[in-house]
Amino acid sequence: xxxxxxxxxxxxxxxxxxxxxxxxxxxxxxxxxxxxxxxxxxxxxxxxxxxxxxxxxxxxxxxxxxxxxxxxxxxxxxxxxxxxxxxxxxxxxxxxxxxxxxxxxxxxxxxxxxxxxxxxxxxxxxxxxxxxxxxxxxxxxxxxxxxxxxxxxxxxxxxxxxxxxxxxxxxxxxxxxxxxxxxxxxxxxxxxxxxxxxxxxxxxxxxxxxxxxxxxxxxxxxxxxxxxxxxxxxxxxxxxxxxxxxxxxxxxxxxxxxxxxxxxxxxxxxxxxxxxxxxxxxxxxxxxxxxxxxxxxxxxxxxxxxxxxxxxxxxxxxxxxxxxxxxxxxxxxxxxxxx
Amino acid sequence: xxxxxxxxxxxxxxxxxxxxxxxxxxxxxxxxxxxxxxxxxxxxxxxxxxxxxxxxxxxxxxxxxxxxxxxxxxxxxxxxxxxxxxxxxxxxxxxxxxxxxxxxxxxxxxxxxxxxxxxxxxxxxxxxxxxxxxxxxxxxxxxxxxxxxxxxxxxxxxxxxxxxxxxxxxxxxxxxxxxxxxxxxxxxxxxxxxxxxxxxxxxxxxxxxxxxxxxxxxxxxxxxxxxxxxxxxxxxxxxxxxxxxxxxxxxxxxxxxxxxxxxxxxxxxxxxxxxxxxxxxxxxxxxxxxxxxxxxxxxxxxxxxxxxxxxxxxxxxxxxxxxxxxxxxxxxxxxxxxx
DNA sequence: CTGAAAGCGCTTACAG
DNA sequence: CTGAAAGCGCTTACAG
Numbered sequence: 001x002x003x004x005x006x007x008x009x010x011x012x013x014x015x016x017x018x019x020x021x022x023x024x025x026x027x028x029x030x031x032x033x034x035x036x037x038x039x040x041x042x043x044x045x046x047x048x049x050x051x052x053x054x055x056x057x058x059x060x061x062x063x064x065x066x067x068x069x070x071x072x073x074x075x076x077x078x079x080x081x082x083x084x085x086x087x088x089x090x091x092x093x094x095x096x097x098x099x100x101x102x103x104x105x106x107x108x109x110x111x112x113x114x115x116x117x118x119x120x121x122x123x124x125x126x127x128x129x130x131x132x133x134x135x136x137x138x139x140x141x142x143x144x145x146x147x148x149x150x151x152x153x154x155x156x157x158x159x160x161x162x163x164x165x166x167x168x169x170x171x172x173x174x175x176x177x178x179x180x181x182x183x184x185x186x187x188x189x190x191x192x193x194x195x196x197x198x199x200x201x202x203x204x205x206x207x208x209x210x211x212x213x214x215x216x217x218x219x220x221x222x223x224x225x226x227x228x229x230x231x232x233x234x235x236x237x238x239x240x241x242x243x244x245x246x247x248x249x250x251x252x253x254x255x256x257x258x259x260x261x262x263x264x265x266x267x268x269x270x271x272x273x274x275x276x277x278x279x280x281x282x283x284x285x286x287x288x289x290x291x292x293x294x295x296x297x298x299x300x301x302x303x304x305x306x307x308x309x310x311x312x313x314x315x316x317x318x319x320x321x322x323x324x325x326x327x328x329x330x331x332x333x334x335x336x337x338x339x
Numbered sequence: 340x341x342x343x344x345x346x347x348x349x350x351x352x353x354x355x356x357x358x359x360x361x362x363x364x365x366x367x368x369x370x371x372x373x374x375x376x377x378x379x380x381x382x383x384x385x386x387x388x389x390x391x392x393x394x395x396x397x398x399x400x401x402x403x404x405x406x407x408x409x410x411x412x413x414x415x416x417x418x419x420x421x422x423x424x425x426x427x428x429x430x431x432x433x434x435x436x437x438x439x440x441x442x443x444x445x446x447x448x449x450x451x452x453x454x455x456x457x458x459x460x461x462x463x464x465x466x467x468x469x470x471x472x473x474x475x476x477x478x479x480x481x482x483x484x485x486x487x488x489x490x491x492x493x494x495x496x497x498x499x500x501x502x503x504x505x506x507x508x509x510x511x512x513x514x515x516x517x518x519x520x521x522x523x524x525x526x527x528x529x530x531x532x533x534x535x536x537x538x539x540x541x542x543x544x545x546x547x548x549x550x551x552x553x554x555x556x557x558x559x560x561x562x563x564x565x566x567x568x569x570x571x572x573x574x575x576x577x578x579x580x581x582x583x584x585x586x587x588x589x590x591x592x593x594x595x596x597x598x599x600x601x602x603x604x605x606x607x608x609x610x611x612x613x614x615x616x617x618x619x620x621x622x623x624x625x626x627x628x629x630x631x632x633x634x635x636x637x638x639x640x641x642x643x644x645x646x647x648x649x650x651x652x653x654x655x656x657x658x659x660x661x662x663x664x665x666x667x668x669x670x671x672x673x674x675x676x677x678x
Numbered sequence: 679c680t681g682a683a684a685g686c687g688c689t690t691a692c693a694g
Numbered sequence: 695c696t697g698a699a700a701g702c703g704c705t706t707a708c709a710g
Contacts, residue, residue: 002457004687015697020689028695047457051399052687055390056702062438069427081420084439088408092441097460099401099438100423102431118341118386120703121436254623261626284593287600289628343703354681359705369679391703395686459687679710686705693697 003044012040023048054120062097063087063310064122066113066136068129069104078254078282079299080128083150086303087126094311096123110135117145124310126303130154130162130196146313148306154196161313161321163305165297165328167197171204171249172211174277174295177330178247179212182339183275187220187238187245189255198223201251220245235262239274246274246339253278253285253294256335260290275336291333301326342383351379362387393459401436402426402649403461405452405475407468408443417593417621418638419467422489425642426465433650435462449474456484463649465642469493469501469535485652487645493535500652500660502644504636504667506536510543510588511550513616513634516669517586518551521678522614526559526577526584528594537562540590559584574601578613585613585678592617592624592633595674599629614675630672640665 005023009016014037021029022037040046054060065087067080091098099122103109113136116122125140130151140147141160149162178186188205191198206216219241222234238245250256256278260270270276270290278285281296305324313319344362348355353376360368361376379385393399404426406419430437438461442448452475455461464479469490479486480499488501517525527544530537545555558580561573577584589595595617599609609615609629617624620635644663652658 002459002687005689006687016687017689017697017699018695020687021696024689030695033695045457047454049394049687050458050460051390051394052702053689054702055388055394055687055704056689058702060390065439069424069431085408088439088441089443092408092443092447096441097438098441099436100404100427102427102435102437104428104431108431115386118384119389120341121389257623258626261628264628284596287597289600289603341703344705345703355703356681356683356705357679359703360680363705367679372679388703391686392705393686394688394703395705397686681709683708684706686703689702690700692699694695 002049003046004049005046007044008037008040008046011044012037058120059123059314060097060121061095062099062122063091063307064099064101064113064116064125066101066109066125066127068109069102079252079280082299083128083303083306086300086305087307088303090304090307090311096307096311106135110139113139117143124148124314126150126306126310130164131192131194132196132199133194146310146317148309148313150302150306152196152200154199157323159321161309161323163302163309163324163326164197165302166325167200168204168207170295170297170328171201172208173204174249174330175205175208176212178249178275178277178336179208179214181247181275181336183247184214185220185241185243185245185247186214187222187248189222189248189250189259191223191251193223198251205249231258232262232265235259236266239263239266239268247336248274248276250276251279253280253282253292256292256294257285257288260335271335271337277330277336281331286333290335293333293335294331295328296331297328298326341388342385343388344385346383347376347379347385350383351376397459398462398653399436399460400434401438401461402430402646403438403440403452403455403464405440405448405464405466407448408441418591418619421638422467422642422645425639425644426646427642429643429646429650435646435650445474449478452478456482463487463653465489465645465649469503470531470533471535471538472533485649485656487648487652489641489645491535491539493538496662498660500648500662502641502648502663502665503536504641505664506539507543507546509634509636509667510540511547512543513588513669514544514547515551517588517614517616517675518547518553520586520614520675522586523553524559524580524582524584524586525553526561526587528561528587528589528598530562530590532562537590544588570597571601571604574598575605578602578605578607586675587613587615589615590618592619592621592631595631595633596624596627599674610674610676616669616675620670625672629674632672632674633670634667635670636667637665 005016005019008019019037022034101109101112103112124146127149130149130153132154152162152164153160175186190202209216250259256276263274268274278292278294281294285292285294309322344355344358348358358376361373440448440451442451463485466488469488469492471493491503492499514525529541548555589598595615607613617631617633620633624631624633648661
């Protein structure tokens with residue numbers, strides 16, 4: 001049997017209440033008593049039982065982290081580990097633990113989140129994605145539990161606390177960079193269309209084209225869901241257009257390299273024939289061939305701020321919803337060329 | 340205030356004990372009562388409080404997952420997300436939650452683990468690494484809590500439950516594959532030397548050389564710590580040997596590509612001048628140039644089995660320590676050539 | 679088949 | 695400065 005507060009109390013000749021106060025470092029307890037109790041605690045190897053403590057404290061000092069477990073994609077992508085590292089670091093600073101969702105489908109996740117919240121398993125939640133019509137976010141909103149989203153919510157963004165890049169402008173500037181290099185036929189390979197980040201980047205892409213008098217044409221866009229089918233076929237189709245793209249923006253570095261692979265199959269060289277640009281600045285991208293121009297979106301900071309916001313909200317329920325914009329920046333390397 | 344068992348009891352005109360039994364689906368409760376109580380639970384939106392339930396049940400239905408958060412490396416590497424996906428899947432099947440360590444240093448992790456265990460936060464633990472002289476594993480051993488390690492323990496492996504590849508033989512076969520292609524000068528770029536996996540693979544490397552009458556020479560080995568210094572310099576030195584390697588085995592695909600990058604800086608081509616082989620079969624490796632020959636170590640299965648073993652041990656404390664060997668296989672692609 | 683009571687290990691007003 | 699008592703929300707022998 002584990003040693004409890006009673007064992008310590010008995011051994012130290014004080015009441016359990018006093019031991020509890022020593023643990024909480026209550027200033028009304030004499031230094032002498034504290035020293036003695038702490039000695040006994042060490043001697044017996046006492047550690048507080050979290051379940052008991054949390055039950056009465058009505059908190060858990062735990063943050064729930066909600067992510068999708070389904071797609072191998074979600075995991076292979078460096079986004080998840082890096083954002084988690086940011087969350088983890090910030091949580092550890094404030095002595096919060098991390099509880100991870102394990103569900104694979106949207107339904108499983110939904111059920112899990114409700115259990116976490118209603119079951120008082122977590123004090124707050126970091127939602128690692130923002131998608132359209134997501135019941136999880138809706139539930140979270142009406143639950144009243146502190147939470148922060150990594151990514152802009154689709155509906156009423158002002159009432160939700162979130163961290164995001166300015167994806168619209170980032171995408172816009174990225175496309176304008178290519179336009180500045182003389183490109184006019186620019187393709188866009190985006191992520192799944194139910195993610196807000198995909199919509200935002202597509203919007204930025206459109207805005208850039210529009211600003212420079214280039215007509216938007218869906219034929220130049222490829223989305224992730226489509227790519228789940230036959231990716232190489234999607235690229236083949238793209239390059240078979242009457243005016244094939246001279247530049248391609250992709251939503252992730254690894255996807256960029258995959259596209260480069262398909263282009264090579266078609267004897268199309270990067271950057272000689274086609275320029276390409278990625279997102280996320282994967283650690284390896286600068287070492288690969290060609291070194292990839294990419295947008296660094298500061299994934300670690302996204303996680304750090306999300307955790308920060310949740311902890312703040314837990315600590316002080318009266319803070320209004322906040323939105324943090326994490327800067328992103330274009331890193332020029334060798335995968336784009338001037339026309 | 341959240342709705343409790345008492346609220347349900349009152350509304351359903353039964354005692355709290357009965358409600359509790361309905362939750363547990365106790366067969367001694369009449370169907371009629373069950374139906375009524377369940378109705379009320381749904382009506383009031385009742386969810387059990389985990390803290391309370393766990394306190395009396397003396398378990399938490401939670402698995403602790405211990406990993407290192409320090410190195411950006413640990414996270415960028417696809418190993419972590421993929422092994423977590425395996426763990427997550429298996430845990431979810433048995434309705435276990437996942438609690439993640441957040442510590443960055445070995446000391447922080449050590450403290451966290453003790454708190455998790457003594458504080459009854461978790462019912463079992465998956466340790467995601469095995470390193471020499473790790474106080475965490477020693478503590479876990481003597482704690483009596485069910486745990487499983489991903490990776491062979493350095494000391495008394497027979498008394499610890501773990502999952503691993505047969506790293507010695509895998510490395511041996513990998514090197515023999517290169518020897519079979521006519522290579523004699525084979526370099527080895529391994530991970531940090533305090534990880535058992537690194538030792539094992541180095542051992543396999545040595546065994547292969549020895550078996551084929553090739554003298555082992557440390558000059559042909561580069562370890563990760565060394566590489567933390569100046570990686571490109573390490574490769575330069577390697578290639579400046581009197582008999583430079585004609586083949587290089589690296590412990591990770593991404594490291595392999597980084598090495599390839601440094602080789603290219605030296606105007607050395609892969610596979611024309613040097614053959615190279617990776618580990619982990621990163622999703623992107625088949626798309627990159629050159630397509631990388633690599634050892635697929637079934638990371639997902641490593642996680643799946645580790646979780647399986649812990650759950651089994653939790654369910655039945657009497658099961659003896661088990662060791663599961665997950666198969667790995669060499670995937671031949673275009674980065675090696677016959678001499 | 680169901681209820682009253684005790685208890686899991688802790689915290690926190692309330693007294694003194 | 696410290697203790698006795700009540701209670702957090704649940705479960706589980708023990709009765710009946």
